[in-house]
Amino acid sequence: MSFLEIEHLEKSFGSVRVVKDFNLPIEKGEFVSLLGPSGCGKTTVLRMVAGFETPSTGSIRIDGRDVVSLRPNQRNIGMVFQSYALFPNLTVAQNVAFGLKVKGVKVADRTARVAEMLRLIGLEGYDDRYPFQLSGGQQQRVALARALAVQPQVLLLDEPLSALDAKIRVSLREEIRDIQRRLAITTIFVTHDQEEALSISDRVVVMNGGVAEQVGQPFEIYNRPSTRFVAEFVGTLNLIEARVLDRDSGRIGIGSREASLGRPLTSDRLTLGIRPEALTLGRAADRDMVLEGRIDDVHFLGSVIRIQATVAGERVMLDTFNRPGTPPPAPGQAAEFSVHPEDLLVLEGERSP
Incomplete structure (x- = not known):
């Protein structure tokens, strides 16, 4: 039995089903990201786990206990919001201690726990400052400390980095992951940022239209997408239309060239997905599929062209x-591009609009 079990979870608002038969077992200490575009249902799933939304059907169990009927404050869950949600009239120390005070923890124990949390997030000496005296990254650290202070069984993070600039986002996500590992706390992280999800997660759940399209490790999600949506949504993907010349052998035509995918196909036309790193300019000994093309533009980015x-x-x-x-090659010149057939993602059926 997994530490956190979400089974057959559904949520409807009126006649609109925003989450459909969502299932996800999460092990103790695991870091799982819910990734998807706006409106895919990822935040609704998080809010149902937190207790802010009531499922239409389904169960949520934490350490074997069904929590669907429990109020948020009865679930032993810590939550960090996108907007920080700090109390502006309370100091950093008072914000971090808030949940402990509600729980009736003694003053001496509260003070010790707050000091421990501020050391953990690197804000020692900030006890008496107010939120308006902190940067966005510091405020989010305080929000994280407040969520962790009560020693929750599960930590929920609802796009906590989206309001920060790019450089702060990278450093803070690494800090969050480091703290999560040190505390070994079971964590669900909601984001629409693919790089965030792929870089810090044990597993990623790619959601679309209220459905979990694929659940897997970041390497698997990126390199072996199970649906066309996942292939096109995660990472950068080049799409090339191909003709199927022989379904049984997987013989295809691309422009004036022919090649074999070495596996049976089920339709007469398909789209090939090719990651940018799978393409090589010119002929390569280890990539035996050669395509013809033309250089349109070249951008010199320092270490990368x-x-x-x-x-x-x-x-x-x-x-x-x-x-x-x-x-680098000159724009306008003809060129050849090499790719290994095993690196091609076969996306059969109609291309997404």
Whole structure:
């Protein structure tokens, strides 16, 4: 039995089903991210786990106990919101101690716990400051400390970094992951940022239209997407239309070139998904599928050169490392591009609009 079990969870607002038969077992100490576009249902799932929304059907069990009928303050859950939600009239220490005070923890124990939390988030000496005297990143650290102070069984993070600038986001997400590992606390992290989800999660749940399209480790989600939506939503993906010449052998045509995918196909047309790093400019010994194209644009980014090209009538992108002795290709010139058939994602059916 998993530490946190979400089974057959559904939520409807009127006639609109926003979460549909959602199932997710989470192990103790695991860090799981719910990833998806706006309106996919990820925050609604989080709010049902927290107790802020009541499921239409389904169960939520924490350490074997069904919590659906319990109020939020009875679930032993810590939550960090996107907007920090700090009390502006309370100091940092008072904000962190708030949940402890509500629980009736003695003053001496509260003071010791607050000091411990401020050390954990690197804000020692900030006890008497007010939220308006802190930066956005510092405020979010205080919100995290407040959630952790009560020693929750589960930590819920609702897009906690979206209001911060890019540099602060990267550093704070690493701090959150480090703290989560040190405390070994079971955590659900909601985000629409793919890089965040892939970089810090044990597992990622990709949601679309209220459904969990795929659940897996970041490596698996990125390299072996199970649905077309996951393939197109996660990471950068080049899409090239191909003709199926022989279904049984997987023989296809791309522009004027033919190649074999080495596996049976079920339709007469398909779209190939190619990650930018799977494409190589020129012929490569370890990549035996060669495509013809044209260089459209070249962007020098220092250590990386980003190339935009046209292959089989489709715009594609690839990145290559800068080599001081090798100048980048010139826009407008014809070129060949190599790819290994195993690196192609076969997306059968209609292309997404």
